[in-house]
Amino acid sequence: MNPVSSNYYDFFGLEHKLDLDLPDLEKRFYSLSRQYHPDRYTLKSREEQQYALDATAILNDAYRTLRDPLARAEYLLKENGFDIGEQGSKNVPPELLEEVFELNMALEELRGGDDSARPALEEARKKFVAMREQIDSDLRGQFTEYDRARDRNVLAEIRGILNRRRYVRNLVNEVEKELTGAAA
Amino acid sequence: MTPIQIDFGKQERVVGIDLGTTNSLVGYMDAAQHPSVIPGEDGDKLVPSVVTLTRKGDVIVGNKARAALIDEPDRTVYSIKRLMGRGAGDVQEELKLFPFRIAEGSESVIRIQLGERTFTPPEISAFILRQLKKNAEAFLGEPVTKAVVTVPAYFNDAQRQATKDAGRIAGMDVLRLVNEPTAAALAYGLDKRRDGIVAVYDLGGGTFDISILKLHDGIFEVLATNGDTHLGGDDIDNRLIHIALEDVHSEWGKDISHYGDAVQTLRRAVIEAKERLSFVPATNIEFAYKGKKYQREITREVFEKLIADIVDRTLGPCRNCIKDAGVAVEQIDEVVLVGGSTRIPMVRNAVETLFRAKPHTDLNPDEVVALGAAVQAGILSGTVENQLLLDVTPLSLGIETMGGVVSKLIHRNSTIPASATETFTTAVDGQRNVLIHVLQGERELAKDNRSLARFDLKDIDPLPAGMARIEVRFLIDANGILNVTARDARTGKEQSVDIKPSYGLTDEQVEAMISESIDRAEEDFRARQVAEARVEADRILAAVDKAKQNDAYLDLTDQERNDITRALNELLVVYHSDDHLLIRAKIEQLNNLTMKLAENMINTAVSSALKGTKI
Known part of the structure; x- marks a missing residue:
C-alpha cells in the first residue's frame, strides 16, 4: 500500500499543465480506477479497505477537477498561491458596469410584470453568451501561453479572466431564469 | 523448519440480492460464472416482499405471507420499502393509500404494528433478507453471510443506511449497496456490447430510476442518474383500486375501503387485470366479497388515460438525466427496461419516443436486477475480473x-x-x-x-x-x-x-436488533442442518432394517454383523442430539460397514433374478 499523492496532477502522473488531452486523461482515470477502486479491496483487511476508499475518493475528486477546464485552472491557480476564487467574482468588472446597470433595469421591469422588457433581455442574453464565448477563447489562448512560458504573470491574467467569466456566467443564469420563469 | 502454512481456504461466497418493493430475489454466480436466480422452497424465484406475523408468533415471508394479506391483514405488511429511511412526518401521503399501521410514538423512526408486536422498516426488511438467505443456503448447501444488496439509484443517505441496517439485522455482511439500474446494466453488459452509451429505465413497484452509463471495455461509468423514490406500479394499482371502490360504493351502497381483507382481495384483482392489459386490449376486473360480486370491464384505452400522468412523471427525470449526463439523445445507443411496470405497452412507447430507440427487453425485467447484483457479487469476490462499476451519488x-x-x-x-x-x-x-x-x-x-x-x-x-x-x-x-x-x-x-x-436507527438500536436476531438466524441454520441429517439417518436405518431380512445378511461373518449392530446403535444414540456433524459421522460409519452387505444383496438379487429366468 504505497501512499497516494493528494495532488491531483501527481496522482494522475501528469505535468502541471493547463491544456490537457482529455481522452488520455480518461484512459488514465479508468486504469487508476481499476487499480484503486474499493470493489477490488472488499475482502481485504480493514486498513486496506480504508486505503482504497481514501485513494479512490482523491482519484474521483481529481478527475472531476482536471477534466473541467475551469475547475482545472482554479486548481492550478490555487497551487500557485492565487487563492481568491469566489471573492473576485462579486465585484463588477469595470468594463461591464454600464451593461450590468442596464440589465438590472430590464430585469426589474420584467419582474414588475412589464413584458415589454423581454426583447431587451433577450438581446442582453445573446450579448452575454457571446461575451462568455469570447472569454473562453481568451482562456484557451492563455492556457497555451502558460504551458509554454510558465509565467506567473499569465496566471494573474487567467485569475482575472476567470473572475470575469464567473460574473458573466451568473448574469446569463439570472437572465435565463427570469426569461423562462416569466414565460412559465 | 516448519513451512509457513497458507490457508487458501474456500473463497467465501457472496450472493446478490434485489430487495424490491413488490418482490425480492437472490442470485449467485454459477460454476460457469453466469449469473442465475435462486428459487425459493416453493420453486418460485420471486419472493413477494410480504411479511406476516402468525398468531403463534412465527414470522412468514413470501407467497405464504401474501395469502395472509387477505386472511390476516392486521398482521401482514407489504411494500415496506416505501417506508425505509423515512420519518413519521413524511409518510402521511403514503398512509392515505397504503394500509400501513404506524404504531404510536413513531417519530424519526417509524414502527409498524403487526398484531401485538411492532417492528421498524429495517427489521421487516431483515425478515425478507433472512428468507432469501435461507433460500440461498438451502440451494447452495452452505452458509451464506455476505451479500450485495440493490437499492434504487435515487435513494438518499437515510434510505441507504436503513437498507444496510436491515442487512446487519438479518445477520448478513452487506459488502456493497448497488444501484438497481446500474446492476441491470451489468447484467446486460456482461456478454453484450463493449462500448457505447446506455440508458436504463427502471420502473418498479414503488420506485422509478433512470441512469445513463458509458460502457468502455468492462468499465461501467454512470454519467448521471435521476428518479423518484415514490413512483411505481403501486401507484397504478391504487388508481384502479380507487375506481373500483367507488363503483362498489355506489353499486352495493357500502363503503368497503376500511375493510382490510376486502381491499386486499380487490388489490389482487386489479393487479391481475392490469397485468392482462399488457397483452389484451380489454379485460374485466372481477371481485367477490362476502357473497357479493363486482365486475367491470376496462379497456387498454381507459387504462392508459388513467395512468397517463404517472407515465408522464417519469419523463421529466429522464430529460434532466440526459442533460446532466452531457449527452445528446442521439448519442444514446441503447435503452434497457427494468422492473415489472415496463411491461405496460404505454410505458414502452413513452420510452421509445423519448429516447428514439427501441428498448431492450431480452432479459426478464423482474430478474435483471438480481442477476446484476450477482455479477457485482462476483466482482467483489474476485471471480469476475474485467468488470468495474463506477457509480455516482444521486443527490447533492x-x-x-x-x-x-x-x-x-x-x-x-x-x-x-x-x-x-x-x-x-x-x-x-x-x-x-x-x-x-x-x-x-x-x-x-x-x-x-x-x-x-x-x-x-x-x-x-x-x-x-x-x-x-x-x-x-x-x-x-x-x-x-x-x-x-x-x-x-x-x-x-x-x-x-x-x-x-x-x-433512522442509531448504531445502538441496530446492535440490539442484531444480537437478538443473529442468535436466532444461527439457531435456524443449525436446526435445519440437524433436521436434514436426521432425514438421512432415517433413510439408512430403514434400509438396514430391511436388509436384515435378506439372506445376504446371514452370509456375513459374526464379526461383520456385530459391527453393523454396534454402528446402528451408535447412530440411534446420537440421533436425538443437535450435532448434525456427529449424526453425519455415524451415518457414514454405518454406511461403510454395510457396504459389503449391500453388494451381496445386489449379487443375490441378480442371481435370483437369473434363476427365475426361463431359458
Whole structure:
C-alpha cells in the first residue's frame, strides 16, 4: 500500500499543465480506477479497505477537477498561491458596469410584470453568451501561453479572466431564469 | 523448519440480492460464472416482499405471507420499502393509500404494528433478507453471510443506511449497496456490447430510476442518474383500486375501503387485470366479497388515460438525466427496461419516443436486477475480473449556512467515493461546540432539502472567536453513504464528532436488533442442518432394517454383523442430539460397514433374478 499523492496532477502522473488531452486523461482515470477502486479491496483487511476508499475518493475528486477546464485552472491557480476564487467574482468588472446597470433595469421591469422588457433581455442574453464565448477563447489562448512560458504573470491574467467569466456566467443564469420563469 | 502454512481456504461466497418493493430475489454466480436466480422452497424465484406475523408468533415471508394479506391483514405488511429511511412526518401521503399501521410514538423512526408486536422498516426488511438467505443456503448447501444488496439509484443517505441496517439485522455482511439500474446494466453488459452509451429505465413497484452509463471495455461509468423514490406500479394499482371502490360504493351502497381483507382481495384483482392489459386490449376486473360480486370491464384505452400522468412523471427525470449526463439523445445507443411496470405497452412507447430507440427487453425485467447484483457479487469476490462499476451519488450534499441557505459540498452525479473538506471555526470566545447540519438535495434553502444528520463537533479547545480551525471531511463511500470525520487543523488531532441522524436507527438500536436476531438466524441454520441429517439417518436405518431380512445378511461373518449392530446403535444414540456433524459421522460409519452387505444383496438379487429366468 504505497501512499497516494493528494495532488491531483501527481496522482494522475501528469505535468502541471493547463491544456490537457482529455481522452488520455480518461484512459488514465479508468486504469487508476481499476487499480484503486474499493470493489477490488472488499475482502481485504480493514486498513486496506480504508486505503482504497481514501485513494479512490482523491482519484474521483481529481478527475472531476482536471477534466473541467475551469475547475482545472482554479486548481492550478490555487497551487500557485492565487487563492481568491469566489471573492473576485462579486465585484463588477469595470468594463461591464454600464451593461450590468442596464440589465438590472430590464430585469426589474420584467419582474414588475412589464413584458415589454423581454426583447431587451433577450438581446442582453445573446450579448452575454457571446461575451462568455469570447472569454473562453481568451482562456484557451492563455492556457497555451502558460504551458509554454510558465509565467506567473499569465496566471494573474487567467485569475482575472476567470473572475470575469464567473460574473458573466451568473448574469446569463439570472437572465435565463427570469426569461423562462416569466414565460412559465 | 516448519513451512509457513497458507490457508487458501474456500473463497467465501457472496450472493446478490434485489430487495424490491413488490418482490425480492437472490442470485449467485454459477460454476460457469453466469449469473442465475435462486428459487425459493416453493420453486418460485420471486419472493413477494410480504411479511406476516402468525398468531403463534412465527414470522412468514413470501407467497405464504401474501395469502395472509387477505386472511390476516392486521398482521401482514407489504411494500415496506416505501417506508425505509423515512420519518413519521413524511409518510402521511403514503398512509392515505397504503394500509400501513404506524404504531404510536413513531417519530424519526417509524414502527409498524403487526398484531401485538411492532417492528421498524429495517427489521421487516431483515425478515425478507433472512428468507432469501435461507433460500440461498438451502440451494447452495452452505452458509451464506455476505451479500450485495440493490437499492434504487435515487435513494438518499437515510434510505441507504436503513437498507444496510436491515442487512446487519438479518445477520448478513452487506459488502456493497448497488444501484438497481446500474446492476441491470451489468447484467446486460456482461456478454453484450463493449462500448457505447446506455440508458436504463427502471420502473418498479414503488420506485422509478433512470441512469445513463458509458460502457468502455468492462468499465461501467454512470454519467448521471435521476428518479423518484415514490413512483411505481403501486401507484397504478391504487388508481384502479380507487375506481373500483367507488363503483362498489355506489353499486352495493357500502363503503368497503376500511375493510382490510376486502381491499386486499380487490388489490389482487386489479393487479391481475392490469397485468392482462399488457397483452389484451380489454379485460374485466372481477371481485367477490362476502357473497357479493363486482365486475367491470376496462379497456387498454381507459387504462392508459388513467395512468397517463404517472407515465408522464417519469419523463421529466429522464430529460434532466440526459442533460446532466452531457449527452445528446442521439448519442444514446441503447435503452434497457427494468422492473415489472415496463411491461405496460404505454410505458414502452413513452420510452421509445423519448429516447428514439427501441428498448431492450431480452432479459426478464423482474430478474435483471438480481442477476446484476450477482455479477457485482462476483466482482467483489474476485471471480469476475474485467468488470468495474463506477457509480455516482444521486443527490447533492451540502451544509446549512447563515440564513438557512445550503452551501453545496459534493454535487449530484459526482462519481463515488467522493469527498469534500470544509474548515469550521467558532463564533464566540471559548466556544466548545460547533453544530453542523448536513442536508441532501438540490434546493437553495435548507428547509426544502432532506435533513441527513446533525454533527456536533465537541470538546473544541477554548480559544478566542474565529481562532479554532476544525477541518471536517465529508466522504461519500462506494455505497453512497456519508461518513464524516473531523480534525483540529492546529493540533492535527482527531476531533470527536457526535452524530444525530435525522431519520433512522442509531448504531445502538441496530446492535440490539442484531444480537437478538443473529442468535436466532444461527439457531435456524443449525436446526435445519440437524433436521436434514436426521432425514438421512432415517433413510439408512430403514434400509438396514430391511436388509436384515435378506439372506445376504446371514452370509456375513459374526464379526461383520456385530459391527453393523454396534454402528446402528451408535447412530440411534446420537440421533436425538443437535450435532448434525456427529449424526453425519455415524451415518457414514454405518454406511461403510454395510457396504459389503449391500453388494451381496445386489449379487443375490441378480442371481435370483437369473434363476427365475426361463431359458
